[in-house]
Amino acid sequence: MTNAQPTKARLSYFIKNGIDPKSLMRTCPPQEYVDGFLIPVGVCTVVAMKGSAGKTTAFVHAGINAAATGIMDLFGLRNHDKPQRMVLVLGEESPLMFNQRLSNVLPDGAFDRYITACESGMIEVVCYREAKRNMVTPDHMINAEAKLSDGGVELFDAIIELNPDIVVFDTLTSLCGANQTDDTMVYSVIDILDDFASKAKCAVILTSHLTKDGLKKIDETTTSDELIATMRGSAALVNASRHSIVMVPASKGMYENIKIDKGDSLWVCAVKSNIGHPKNGETFPVIRSKKRMTFVATAPDGKPIGEVMELEEAAMLRRLRPYVYHAVKIAAERGMPYAGRGQNGIVAQSDKIVKELLPEGSTSKMVSMLVDEMTGTLLTICRTNPKDIGVLDVIGGPYNENDPDTGKFRTYISGAPDVLGMAAFINEQVDMDPNGKNLGQHNLNGNAVQDPF
Incomplete structure (x- = not known):
């Protein structure tokens, strides 16, 4: 009989690597999607389609656009505030084949956008088949034992150093030597890619194929589960992947x-x-667009979902603008303004604002977007002594009277403003001007200022 260690001692390793309650956030940021709709960040998304369906072309074209312009046009549509760093790992193409796709298949302008993205260091294309030929021990990126090969380890480390936003692995069959009908191996492969997505903090897309037989008939009664089941390989590929798409x-x-x-x-x-x-668990229509050379998810009325979402977000931002403006204004008038930045700044406190004040459907990100938009036209950061970070106030507000040159500064109460205590006053102001047309129309001296809207 062996002397077993106490349970707590035997579990110490796992407990140390468990979840620390202190690290949890009561209001956790929502899942981010790199296209604003369907491709999540921090997760490996498996996208399965039949061969020659145009998936490689769509991902290459979307990747080039995102890297050159910041616009991710794939399923949804998201205009990022900066170009996205893109890595394309192609398992089936040689450099010549990629050049031919770039010059002869993609729309006009794609070649120039690719060169622009290359020159700014925002895109890398790896032709793995070509790289494998030059390896001392040629092997798939993920070997027959469902583990990263030496080449795979080197590739993953190099990609993570680039700090990418989006990585596409095309395709599972060409980059993985493991038996895709073996449940254990498939779970290992997906675990490797999910771990990579988590470490790199980026969106990862893995392309795959469908079974040869597929469904005999597809109509309005076809369920999501029936379509997902046509993904090629072990059923474990569906069960193991946290996010799967079949088209x-x-x-x-x-x-x-x-x-x-x-x-x-x-x-x-x-x-x-x-x-x-x-x-x-749902099915929805997608248009394979010849002009845009991408896949466009659509609403039931045929409008692109990305455009619908942009319109909805724009409408919500218009609705929220007066709330954010008056939150800043009233906090300053009460002598407890938001800090110019840091933990008592309005962006850091946005979770409380969303919870205590804003209408349903608003997000912390929207608060941040509005503060960025209004700073300089409606809002301003005012110095409260020669050395501090200042406070946020509306233009014409009480802290605009501060004069760093003479050392005359209005005093204030430090800490984060009490949003709940201000809510009734803010709502009263918003009710008087729900569309925010009169924000900043007059300053405290009664002088008219230009209406930025």
Whole structure:
């Protein structure tokens, strides 16, 4: 009989690597999507389609645009505030084949955007098949034992050093030597890629294929589960992946209300997700756009979901603008203004503002966007002594009277403003001007200022 260690001692390693309650946030940031809709950050997304469906072209084109302009046009549509660092790992193409795709397949302008992205260091294209030929011991990125090969380890380390925003691995079959019908190996492969996405803090896309047989008939009664089940390989690929997408061409007669341009085609998309995606377990239409050379998820009325989401966000921002403005104004008038930055700044305190004040559907990100937008036109940071970070006030507000040259500074109460205590006053002001048309129209001296709206 062996002398077993006490349970706590045996579990010490796992406890040390468990979840620290102190690290948890009561209001956790929502899942971020690099396209604003379907491709999550920090997770490996498996995208499966039949061969020659245009998935590589779509991902390459979307990647080049995102790297050159910051616009991620794939399924959804997100205009990032800066170009996105993109890494494309292509397992089936040689440099010549990539050049041909760039010059002869992608739309006009793609070549120049690619050169722009290369020169700014925002895109890297790895032709793994070519790289494998030059290895001392050629092997797949993930070897036959479902582990990273030496080349795979080197590649992953190099990519993480680039601090990427989006990484595409195309395709599972060409980059992985493990048996894709073996449950244990498939779980190991997905675990490797999810771990990579988490460490790199980026969106990871892994392309795959469908079974040869597929579904005999696809119509409005076809379920999401039925489509997801057509993904090639072990059923464990579906079960192991936290976010999976399957797309197949729509049958004639489906989505008759959606009008498409010449050369476009309608597809059915299914999503299986463990990260709380709103389309989990549903099917929805996607347009394969010849002009945009990408896949465009659409609403039931045929409008691109990305455009619908942009319109909804713009409408919400317009609605929230007077709330944020009056929160800053009233906090300053009460002598407890938001700090110019730091833990008592309005951005750091945005979770409380969302919870205690703003309408449903608002987010901390929206508060940050509005503060950035209004600073300089409606809001300003005022110095409160020669050395501090200043406080946030409206233009024409009480802290605008501060004069660093003479040393005359209005005093204030330090700490974060009491949003709940201000809520009734803020709501009263918003009710008087719900569209924010009169924000900043007059300063405290009664002088008219230019209406920025």
